[in-house]
Amino acid sequence: MENKEDGIIAENGKTEIPKDGSICGFDSLHRLLQSSLPPQLFQEVSRLLLGxxxxxxxxxxxxxxxxxxxxxxxxxxxxxxxxxxxxxxxxxxxxxxxxxxxxxxxxxxxxxxxxxxxxxxxxxxxxxxxxxxxxxxxxxxxxxxxxxxxxxxxxxxxxxxxxxxxxxxxxxxxxxxxxxxxxxxxxxxxxxxxxxxxxxxxxxxxxxxxxxxxxxxxxxxxxxxxxxxxxxxxxxxxxxxxxxxxxxxxxxxxxxxxxxxxxxxxxxxxxxxxxxxxxxxxxxxxxxxxxxxxxxxxxxxxxxxxxxxxxxxxxxxxxxxxxxxxxxxxxxxxxxxxxxxxxxxxxxxxxxxxxxxxxxxxxxxxxxxxxxxxxxGFRMTARYEIYADLLARYVKPDFEPQVISDPLLSKKTF
Amino acid sequence: MENKEDGIIAENGKTEIPKDGSICGFDSLHRLLQSSLPPQLFQEVSRLLLGxxxxxxxxxxxxxxxxxxxxxxxxxxxxxxxxxxxxxxxxxxxxxxxxxxxxxxxxxxxxxxxxxxxxxxxxxxxxxxxxxxxxxxxxxxxxxxxxxxxxxxxxxxxxxxxxxxxxxxxxxxxxxxxxxxxxxxxxxxxxxxxxxxxxxxxxxxxxxxxxxxxxxxxxxxxxxxxxxxxxxxxxxxxxxxxxxxxxxxxxxxxxxxxxxxxxxxxxxxxxxxxxxxxxxxxxxxxxxxxxxxxxxxxxxxxxxxxxxxxxxxxxxxxxxxxxxxxxxxxxxxxxxxxxxxxxxxxxxxxxxxxxxxxxxxxxxxxxxxxxxxxxxGFRMTARYEIYADLLARYVKPDFEPQVISDPLLSKKTF
The missing domain is CATH 3.60.110.10 (Carbon-nitrogen hydrolase)
Structure with a gap:
């Protein structure tokens, strides 16, 4: 596993690419994008990445x-x-x-x-x-x-x-x-x-x-x-x-x-x-x-x-x-x-x-x-009953998964 | 909800910022980053964002x-x-x-x-x-x-x-x-x-x-x-x-x-x-x-x-x-x-x-x-038994959550 810890964040806080071309030592994804993208693009990228x-x-x-x-x-x-x-x-x-x-x-x-x-x-x-x-x-x-x-x-x-x-x-x-x-x-x-x-x-x-x-x-x-x-x-x-x-x-x-x-x-x-x-x-x-x-x-x-x-x-x-x-x-x-x-x-x-x-x-x-x-409403729409039942069945050694096989299959796919 | 569908992807496939300054009509996050970042940075960002x-x-x-x-x-x-x-x-x-x-x-x-x-x-x-x-x-x-x-x-x-x-x-x-x-x-x-x-x-x-x-x-x-x-x-x-x-x-x-x-x-x-x-x-x-x-x-x-x-x-x-x-x-x-x-x-x-x-x-x-x-080994380390038990208890109207209160608390925090 590579580990390059040095020489990536310059004094001015900008991200720099080290001489060996590696950038896996960069500081944080957020700061890397912030210093590399125009402000408007960064804002939109942040909307999607950070919510x-x-x-x-x-x-x-x-x-x-x-x-x-x-x-x-x-x-x-x-x-x-x-x-x-x-x-x-x-x-x-x-x-x-x-x-x-x-x-x-x-x-x-x-x-x-x-x-x-x-x-x-x-x-x-x-x-x-x-x-x-x-x-x-x-x-x-x-x-x-x-x-x-x-x-x-x-x-x-x-x-x-x-x-x-x-x-x-x-x-x-x-x-x-x-x-x-x-x-x-x-x-x-x-x-x-x-x-x-x-x-x-x-x-x-x-x-x-x-x-x-x-x-x-x-x-x-x-x-x-x-x-x-x-x-x-x-x-x-x-x-x-x-x-x-x-x-x-x-x-x-x-x-x-x-x-x-x-x-x-x-x-x-x-x-x-x-x-x-x-x-x-x-x-x-x-x-x-x-x-x-x-x-x-x-x-x-x-x-x-x-x-x-x-x-x-x-x-x-x-x-x-x-x-x-x-x-x-x-x-x-x-x-x-x-x-x-x-x-x-x-x-x-x-x-x-x-x-x-x-x-x-x-x-x-x-x-x-x-x-x-x-x-x-995730708690209210979660239907915990069916999962309580499923898990209770699953933990038994003879659990049978709910599988519907294509009747035209000549052999099992697994 | 804003919806600007036009004029964002130029003929050359590059992302352009429309005249009104909005970029919420951009095509895809991946293409936006690809066209905006130097290749090495894009590669590293991809490693983190796309795995x-x-x-x-x-x-x-x-x-x-x-x-x-x-x-x-x-x-x-x-x-x-x-x-x-x-x-x-x-x-x-x-x-x-x-x-x-x-x-x-x-x-x-x-x-x-x-x-x-x-x-x-x-x-x-x-x-x-x-x-x-x-x-x-x-x-x-x-x-x-x-x-x-x-x-x-x-x-x-x-x-x-x-x-x-x-x-x-x-x-x-x-x-x-x-x-x-x-x-x-x-x-x-x-x-x-x-x-x-x-x-x-x-x-x-x-x-x-x-x-x-x-x-x-x-x-x-x-x-x-x-x-x-x-x-x-x-x-x-x-x-x-x-x-x-x-x-x-x-x-x-x-x-x-x-x-x-x-x-x-x-x-x-x-x-x-x-x-x-x-x-x-x-x-x-x-x-x-x-x-x-x-x-x-x-x-x-x-x-x-x-x-x-x-x-x-x-x-x-x-x-x-x-x-x-x-x-x-x-x-x-x-x-x-x-x-x-x-x-x-x-x-x-x-x-x-x-x-x-x-x-x-x-x-x-x-x-x-x-x-x-x-x-x-997520399936093997999942301990489904304890969750089967928890859900079976949770779905009952008289479920009591497992809460340990600070004994020095003067009143409930909720």
Whole structure:
């Protein structure tokens, strides 16, 4: 997998083609189109690619000075937008400010584990501060944020990064939650000592007063590419909880769960208004799918989807193979960042950079969720009865698909 | 809804901005970007927007001369592509050539109904011939192709267009099916005389020898915008049939059913390899959602999705309102065409024109479906048991969502 991280964004913010002719290191699709198309064309392309929020172009938010200054000093991408909803007669707007953080790891994977973890804590501190001083209400970090995404290695030493739900990283974040009155979603590798040291891929939900509201464990575990997560942990056993916080009803669909429309649906049926999708995914494996699945989930379930992907390439001490016949190698590919937010009206924000740490901030009026439900009526026209029946039949070993064969066929086509 | 159909595509195929500055009449997003971006940038934008088929750029197919000549003579858009799949060791490739037709109506809606229907038959004949002479194996027409999409009016006189499953339009198409050894999917307004003249929105599946294999009735009926289809017909009662034809296992998800991930899923669980989505949808209501939902369905279910939308603006004799407080009007908005095909590997074809009749042809190796199932394992990691259980509980009136409230919350947030 190619990974060219340098020399693509010039000082003036324009996209430049590197000398070798490759452009796969470009910064973001949105900025690439914006700098390459005449303004009128860009506007129309944006209408189709990003949707129009209630018929209006997405607004950018003014970023508070302290956050701007932290972003310059610590060199992270910082973008802020605002989704619009119609004014209602009987409900006040319910505007929530959400923040998403994407980042690369801080130290090489060969550094002592404690240093690696502390390095990430230190690296994230100014970005979390930028969110806090910008008045973010709900902040979400990326999947397994306390560690490199080491599951590709299949080595068990990385299990040392697993923590209790109320462990060190939670305590680190609880301080910020209290300081900024901010709900924080913290996706970690969890060690469940009450169940014989079981490991889980878990999101801890810290309330705005620093209290742990609850946790959710990743429902679907990939068996694709180099993920190898099924070597480390099993499918979650926490159902599809929706957490009722001071700022609205939220849920967490961790990483690979985004490929499962039923997983998205279940959070919707339980009443989620914002579903966070902290992820770790690479290059050609998933990049064209990345905006499709998130936006579809937001549309189909009339809620906001907040997508986060980590950034950069992580090299591991011992090489491993990918099961594709290619030579052994020591990296998992390029985590392409591109965190973004999708709204139920099919609009979405531009993405954060593909190669850089970043904080994406967005205001959203949660009233938009019900407005879209009333407009499109997907829940009301969904006929869940027939699907409950179908799935109940499908899960039985003797399920027979509903197939009508052309009677003139001489043999089966499959 | 704005509708500027003229003066946008210049003779040289380049996109031009009309004098009024509007570009909402542009031809297709793909062609707009192709003519506006440097080739290298266009290639990278295509990688993200259209995906890469198994890591390769989508191939264009050489179009046979007779089809080309019909397309020039009768002025319809004609494009042809080929999806690639890996060569397997134990199965031969199963390459199927699919054709999709999008078209505007032939005569004003004020013309005698019989003339309107005959006008469409005549208009479609050269396009169907072009498909037949190009060796298309499976051809699909647009939703309710025999008539204007008159459901916006709420007038019952348009019910006259309803036909028996083996009625006039089926007989018209059976001739072509036999002549070209071609499966044809014919979406019509169905009159079910065996059930007291019940009307349905139905797709008739005509086998390659002209025999009617079966029918499927639209599962989900919209209650949004000007569709007003629920005035005319009810939710279908044919389940989610997959039709085993000489060229593979196909299904039909009619129009609004594309907003329902469970509907797509059900065709997948029954074994579909290609799902056709004949539609009629307009402008700002759905255009940004159009490619998202189709591509997501193809990815999530590891099958091909063939999306068809009708073309043009249809004006009706008696004005009607849209329930949005705006003045009465006599058109439903602009049907934006943009028919396209999405593959299970997240790649897709460019779209047909937004303003013009068209035939989209594509080869696809159906082996790609199982290849993607083996790669991603979505079926195997889907945990259908928990969703069967959830839906069974959800459909009960006393369903209680799984909500975990912050214990420090003073009041409910909803």
């Amino acid at each position: 129009m929020n209630c018929g209006k172009a997405l607004e950018t938010l003014a970023i508070p000075e302290p956050a701007k200054s932290l972003s310059s000093k610590h060199d992270f991408d910082l973008q802020a937008f605002s989704f619009h909803a119609e004014k209602e007669s009987l409900r006040e707007p319910r505007i929530v400010r959400v923040g998403l953080i994407q980042n690369s790891i801080a130290l090489p994977t060969t550094a002592p584990f404690l240093d690696q973890k502390k390095g990430i804590f230190e690296k994230l501190t100014p970005i979390i501060e930028a969110a806090g001083t910008s008045g973010v209400n709900i902040l979400c970090l990326q999947e397994a944020w306390t560690m490199p995404f080491a599951f590709c290695t299949r080595e068990k030493k990385w299990c040392e990064f697993a923590e209790l739900v109320d462990g060190e990283s939670t305590q680190f974040l609880q301080e910020f939650a209290r300081k900024y009155n901010m709900v924080i979603i913290s996706p970690i590798l969890e060690r469940d000592v009450k169940h014989g040291e079981t490991l889980w891929n878990t999101a801890v939900i810290i309330g705005n007063r620093g209290y742990i509201i609850g946790k959710h464990r990743k429902n679907h575990i990939p068996r694709v590419g180099d993920f190898n997560e099924s070597t480390y942990y099993m499918e979650g056993n926490t159902g599809h909880p929706v957490f009722e916080t001071a700022y609205g009803k939220i849920a967490v669909n961790i990483c690979y769960g985004r490929h499962h429309p039923l997983n998205w649906l279940a959070f919707g049926l339980n009443g989620a208004e914002i579903v966070f999708n902290p992820s770790a995914t690479v290059g050609e494996l998933s990049e064209p799918m990345w905006p499709i699945e998130a936006r579809n989930a937001a549309i189909a379930n009339s809620y906001f989807v907040c997508s986060i992907n980590r950034v950069g390439t992580e090299f591991f001490p011992n090489p491993f193979t990918s099961g594709d016949g290619k030579p052994q190698h020591s990296d998992f590919g390029h985590f392409y960042g591109s965190s973004h937010i999708s709204a139920p009206d099919s609009s979405c924000t531009p993405s954060l950079a593909r190669h850089k740490d970043g904080l994406l901030i967005s205001d959203m009026d949660l009233n938009l969720c019900r407005q879209l439900k009333d407009k499109w | 890469m088929n198994c890591g390769k750029a989508l191939e264009t197919l050489a179009i046979p001369e007779p089809a080309k000549s019909l397309s020039s003579k009768h002025d319809f858009d004609l494009q042809a592509f080929s999806f690639h799949a890996e060569k397997e060791s134990l199965r031969e490739p199963r390459i199927v050539r699919v054709g999709l037709i999008q078209n505007s109506i032939a005569l004003p809606t004020t013309a005698p109904f019989l003339d309107q229907k005959k006008g469409i038959f005549e208009k479609l004949t050269p396009i169907i011939e072009a498909a037949g002479t190009s060796g298309v194996n499976i051809l699909c027409l647009q939703e309710a192709w025999t008539m204007p999409f008159a459901f916006c009016t709420r007038e019952k006189k348009w019910c006259e267009f309803a036909e028996l499953v083996d009625g006039e339009s089926t007989q018209f198409l059976q001739e072509f099916a036999r002549k070209y050894n071609m499966v044809i999917i014919s979406p019509i307004l169905e009159r079910d005389v065996k059930h007291g003249e019940t009307l349905w929105n139905t797709a008739v599946i005509i086998g390659n020898r002209g025999y009617i294999i079966g029918k499927h009735r639209k599962n989900h009926i919209p209650r949004v915008g000007d569709f007003n289809e629920s005035t005319y017909y009810m939710e279908g009662n044919t389940g989610h049939p997959v039709f085993e034809t000489a060229y593979g296992k196909i299904a039909v998800n009619i129009c609004y059913g594309r907003h329902h991930p469970l509907n797509w899923l059900a065709f997948g669980l029954n074994g579909a390899e290609i799902v056709f989505n004949p539609s009629a949808t307009v402008g700002e209501l759905s255009e940004p959602m159009w490619p998202i939902e189709a591509r997501n369905a193809a990815i999530a279910n590891s099958y091909f999705v063939c999306s068809i939308n009708r073309v043009g603006t249809e004006f009706f004799p008696n004005p009607f309102t849209s329930g949005d407080g705006k003045p009465q009007h006599s058109d439903f908005g602009h049907f934006y065409g943009s028919s396209h095909i999405s593959a299970p590997d997240s790649s897709c074809t460019p779209s047909l024109a937004r303003h013009k009749d068209g035939l989209l042809i594509s080869d696809m190796d159906l082996n790609l479906c199982r290849q993607l199932k083996d790669k991603w």
